[in-house]
Every structure is written in structure tokens, then in C-alpha cells.
Amino acid sequence: MTRVFPEGFVWGSATASYQIEGAATEDGRGPSIWDTYSHTPGRTLNGDTGDVAADHYHRWAEDLGHIAELGLSAYRFSISWPRVQPGGSGAFNRAGLDFYSRLVDGLLERGVRPVATMYHWDLPQELEDAGGWPARDTALRFQEYAAGIVAALGDRVHTWTTFNEPWCSAYLGYGSGVHAPGRTEPAGALAAVHHLNLAHGLAGRVVRELAPAAELSVTLNLHVVRPASGSAADADAVRRIDALANRAFLGPLLDGAYPADLLADTAKVTDWSFVRDGDERTIAVPLDVLGVNYYSTTLVRAWDGVSARSDNDGHGSSAHTPWVGADDVDFLPQPGPYTAMGWNIEPAGLTELLLRLHREHPGLPLMITENGAAFDDVVTPDGRVHDDRRLDYLYRHIDAVGTAMDAGADVRGYFVWSLLDNFEWAWGYDRRFGIIRVDYDTQERIWKDSAHWYRALTATGRLEPPAGD
Numbered sequence: 001m002t003r004v005f006p007e008g009f010v011w012g013s014a015t016a017s018y019q020i021e022g023a024a025t026e027d028g029r030g031p032s033i034w035d036t037y038s039h040t041p042g043r044t045l046n047g048d049t050g051d052v053a054a055d056h057y058h059r060w061a062e063d064l065g066h067i068a069e070l071g072l073s074a075y076r077f078s079i080s081w082p083r084v085q086p087g088g089s090g091a092f093n094r095a096g097l098d099f100y101s102r103l104v105d106g107l108l109e110r111g112v113r114p115v116a117t118m119y120h121w122d123l124p125q126e127l128e129d130a131g132g133w134p135a136r137d138t139a140l141r142f143q144e145y146a147a148g149i150v151a152a153l154g155d156r157v158h159t160w161t162t163f164n165e166p167w168c169s170a171y172l173g174y175g176s177g178v179h180a181p182g183r184t185e186p187a188g189a190l191a192a193v194h195h196l197n198l199a200h201g202l203a204g205r206v207v208r209e210l211a212p213a214a215e216l217s218v219t220l221n222l223h224v225v226r227p228a229s230g231s232a233a234d235a236d237a238v239r240r241i242d243a244l245a246n247r248a249f250l251g252p253l254l255d256g257a258y259p260a261d262l263l264a265d266t267a268k269v270t271d272w273s274f275v276r277d278g279d280e281r282t283i284a285v286p287l288d289v290l291g292v293n294y295y296s297t298t299l300v301r302a303w304d305g306v307s308a309r310s311d312n313d314g315h316g317s318s319a320h321t322p323w324v325g326a327d328d329v330d331f332l333p334q335p336g337p338y339t340a341m342g343w344n345i346e347p348a349g350l351t352e353l354l355l356r357l358h359r360e361h362p363g364l365p366l367m368i369t370e371n372g373a374a375f376d377d378v379v380t381p382d383g384r385v386h387d388d389r390r391l392d393y394l395y396r397h398i399d400a401v402g403t404a405m406d407a408g409a410d411v412r413g414y415f416v417w418s419l420l421d422n423f424e425w426a427w428g429y430d431r432r433f434g435i436i437r438v439d440y441d442t443q444e445r446i447w448k449d450s451a452h453w454y455r456a457l458t459a460t461g462r463l464e465p466p467a468g469d
């Protein structure tokens, strides 16, 4: 069935600084936790690093051309904190600010809305050495960083997004350690949750003050958590994971308080005394739009105490759990099909998530800030990439967004992850998410079939089933 999206619906694509820029030591950029982590043997697949990545720092003008040709109405990118403020405090680096300033102007000249993420995981190493996100001071440094970039770019940026997926920064960075900085400290992970939330509130207030015409947002990777059975015990497992994954952020951000059950569930890990009077009020700065990243679903049950328990939620294996304080929850494999990440493909989960947000937070506009799929792409002799499975994935998920909109969800736009193949964190260059292929030997960009298909969609707003569907 053809589905027509409303006039003004935003069609975008997203990237992140460390995943595409390269130029890791150029023009005064300082090291981030991802430089350190990826250069530590054994941390990333094949020892891949973001040193060169898709070389976007040098090829930004060419990449702007692709953005324009794709007909995108918005482009979501992130600013590298160590590129613009190398040590994470004190002086700003003019060359770094100029890079983003040129990018933003280039987008505006082409009629593309700049959507800037302040933090997509590249914390300046010096701040990690001083304690990282478990330390309150990092939130204060973030406020200062936000003031510097908002003063420089101001309301030329259409939408300021404070954080990308603070869940990953806190729980993968400080809980399971499968992301930088690779620490495995359960109480530290929860302190990181709070300081990321606090930093959001502080930076959000900076945006309000210095760029009143800009929109304010944050992007969360909310989990769609389903129970293995209808039992009360499995329902409670869902509740616990929902608290850690979703309500630890939605609570303070939108309702001004951490949920009581989260504090009770994790009482053995921490007393949450790092939450100071007034913090929750600071965090609840009103948002213009909530960014939603969605890839797949999560299936849990109450652990029976006997069988081998798994906390594999698809984010890489570790002897340490990201699900701090939830030792009695068992994560189960889910029915396929799967992407190359091993993530199950379940478009209905996206509809479910958007309708939940619509129900629980009526009046809050939503934006899909990431959705997409990694597959093992092949360049055929005709020089093309016939990525039918990615195309099908995108079609089904965009259709799922339309289904949620039909049922009342206020969704303003959709950003495909990702514009370009890039450094997929611990999976290095092995997992390709781009709608544009990057040949890492030559840095040549090749439009995959999904890019051609997406261009037709951005031009007409009409979602047509892919041929053969």
C-alpha cells in the first residue's frame, strides 16, 4: 500500500562525529575516550579505530553534496567535544568550531535543517581521567562546553540535541564496559545515568538562554521490553528492565523525578545520594521534541535460578552486566529475521513505542532520530549495491511510523541511520549501516539502492513498497 506522509514531515539522515570524521589528531583535536578505547588491544573488532573513519573532516563538502542530492530536509550530526574544547574545560579550539560552522552554513545554503547533537559519546579523555560521567563535575564541564558551542553556532542550528542515547554512555560505558571508557562499576553506571541527565538539564537551559529560537531535544534509545509469558513474575522482569532502560531517563526528563521502583530495585547497588536537592527540577527543562532511536525489541523473563542466565541484549558480551541490580532477569533470544548485528527485525515494536510515548506524554512531539540496519553489502559488477534487505527494513519501519501516526502519535520526522558506512563502535568497520557505501581504501562513496529509494521518498513523501514486496 502507498502511504502519504504529511507536508512538512522531516526526512533526514544521521551520523556521529567519531564514527565518520577521522582526522583524530588534526587541527588541535584532543583525545576522547573512544580514541583511547579503540587503541586498546582487544576492545574493537580487528582493532579498528576512528583515526580515519569516512574521512568526513576532509570530505565534508562532498558529503554535503550527497545530503543535498538525497533531498534531505534535515541532517543530524554530532559535535566532537574534544575537537572544539580539547581538554574538556577551558579554552575552545577555533579550528574545531570553524569546522562545524562551515558545515552548518553549508547545510543552510542547501536548505537543509542542521540538527546538532552535543554529545554522541566522545568524552574528552582528560575528563574521564578526572572521573568521567560518574563524577558530578563532568556535568558542570558539559554545561560550559554547551555554552561555547551554542554561543558559536546559536540558532543557525535548528535543533539542539543534548545527548545521544545516554543509556549506552552510562550502562555500556561504565556497567558492562563494552563501550568506552570500558569501566565495570555498577554504582558508577547509575551515577553516570544521573550526571548525564543533569548535564542535559544544564545544557538545555543554556540553549534556552543563548539560542531561544532553536528547538531543544534529547535522543533516547528507549527499549521495547516484552515478557516471555503472561506470568506476574515475567511482568515484574519487564518492569525492572523498563525502569533501568526507559524510566531512569523519561522520569526525570519529563516528569521531574526518578521512579520510586528504580530506586528501590537498585538500593543494594547505590543509595542514589548523588542526586542533590533541585537536580530533578534542573533536569526537567521542557523539551520541544523527543528524539527516539529504534532498532529492535527486547524479550525477558524472571530467571528461574537454575538455568544459565543471559543478559545478552544485543550490545556485545561482557562478564559484567549493563543491567545493574537486575540479576534476577533473564534475557531471551528472539525470533528472526535478524540484521548483521544479530538484532531481530520487528517494525511493530516501533509503532508500540511511539504509541506508548503518545499515551504517557501526550502533546510531546516525537522524531525518529535513528533507525536503520547493518547487512553484509556486496558491490556487484555493475558497480552498485543492491541492498534489498536494508531497503525492506527501512520500508517496514517507516510504514510502522505511519501506523503510529494514524493512531494519533505526533511524529514530526524520520532520520535514517546512517548517511554513510562508518565506524560502528566495538564492531569497527565490519558492520555497515550506510545508505551510501564507503570504500575504506579509496574513500569513494557509492549510493546503495536504499539511497536511491530514499531520494524518491524525500521528494514525494509517498512511501511505496519496494519492488517485490
Ligand code: FCB
Pocket (backbone or CB within 6 Å): 016, 019, 164, 165, 168, 221, 293, 370, 417, 424, 425, 433
Ligand atoms: C546507536 C548509535 C549509533 C549507531 C547505531 C547503530 O546505538 O547511536 O551511533 O551505532 O546504534
